[in-house]
Amino acid sequence: MTDQNFVKEITPMEVDFPRWYTDVILKNELVDYSPVKGFMVIRPYGYALWEKIQAFADEKFKATGHKNMYFPLLIPESLLNKEKEHVEGFAPEVAWVTHGGSEELAERLCVRPTSETIICHMYSKWLNSYRDLPYLFNQWCSVVRWEKTTRPFLRTSEFLWQEGHTLHETEEEAQQETLQMLDIYRQVAEDLMAMPVVVGRKSDKEKFAGASATYTMEALMHDGQALQAGTSHNLGQHFTKAFDITFSGRDGKEHHPYHTSWGISTRLIGGLIMVHGDNRGLVLPPRIAPTQVVIIPIAQKKAGVLEQAEKLFNALKHKGIRTELDDNIKESPGWKFNQYEMKGYPIRIELGPRDIENNQAMAVRRDTLEKTAVSFDGFEETIHEMLETIQSDMLEKALKHREDNTHVMTDYEAYKTDETLRKGFTKAMWCGCRECEDLVKKETGASIRCIPFEQEKLSDKCHFCDKEAKHMVYLARAY
């Protein structure tokens, strides 16, 4: 096995990371560009990844008492305008519908960039009593934000996501909900996708338009840039007051409920690719892989080969392992090896006459490319265990990459001038003021990704202005 055997069409990531990324998603047919700029077509293999994320998250949402619903795509301008910070935050990237057929509309309608406004409008009609609370609802949909620069999955003008919108009687409950949902997102990232994340709070500058507080999970990509992978907002009473949502409380008086919203999107798929992928293409953790095992028969016309391949296929399927048998005679085994490595299937089984003589098949791990002989006796158990091992090894590997690329700020001047210091996460102390935050962004291109829940005291003073430090923050350049 030599480097020449790498999928030639994929640009090595050391050469050009952005090109590597686009090569991987296009060659794997995850997405294709559509006729409308910034709008991507998600093809079956890409959509299968989204379905896995949906299934995992949706189950967690339901388990914590949430129900799904659906709100309209279009929002009247008057509704969008009700919450001041919100409209200011989103107005620059809203798409408008101005005509119905050939008639100009009396009031233009915006294509939802997020649904707080329309949902709050409806909530205000429905909510009566504290007995109705909490409202725990979610919707799976797409939203449109007219982005200037777009990249498949990472930033597209339309993207698929879910948005949860809840109402609570008390501030504490809303805060609990906000943190609970962030933790579910962390599980999506770490347990399903083997993508380690730093969790914490956003600075005021970076928080959601109209939120009291925004919590985030941030992942580190292979090229040392950070990706905001999911956010959960405590919206306080900003929207419930603006939309006049009230309920009769236990005291018989009228109150505004406390409000949360939270979302993850198809952007996660971009993260998945950039955290685990290599120069051969995708590397998928078993739990999210649409297909976990592919069986490739060798010299399949020889007696017994296909029969044995089918036996293994059925045994794995029976065990609940997502398996494919590629008995396509047209392509050579070598071609298939490369193909499935590119597609990131966690395990490849090679089965030829020599193996059958030895009562075994060869199993090749995608993450390590390690080849092992696996006996037919207890075959499906061995493969099952191997999948589990791959899942945890991949998380560990990604975690190690993050740790190796997380540094402690020593000297801001050095950070400013030495570009290599700006790769990955940098922990720094921050006084909390907006001026310092803007300064860092302007001078280095790095932004404060979050104020992590896990705080360390690196120094008494802010690394940027020498005032008294309030928080330790994670600094990074971000997608």
Next chain:
RNA sequence: CGGGGUGUGGCUCAGUUUGGUAGAGUGCUUGGUUCGGGACCAAGAGGCCGGAGGUUCAAAUCCUCUCACUCCGACCA
């Protein structure tokens, strides 16, 4: 919104400098031989060269305008 790059069979591109009526590889179809790291032979289908206008006997090629995509920056999940 600023700066670069690219538009030619499905895909990757050559051809453009020096105008002469479109080519390679790959993929696709059919038949045969193969099969332990991208197999081989043979036959075949497929393109008004991003669009509009102009120069010319003649334009993928020269001129003008335009559109799209893409990468890098500033803004966002």
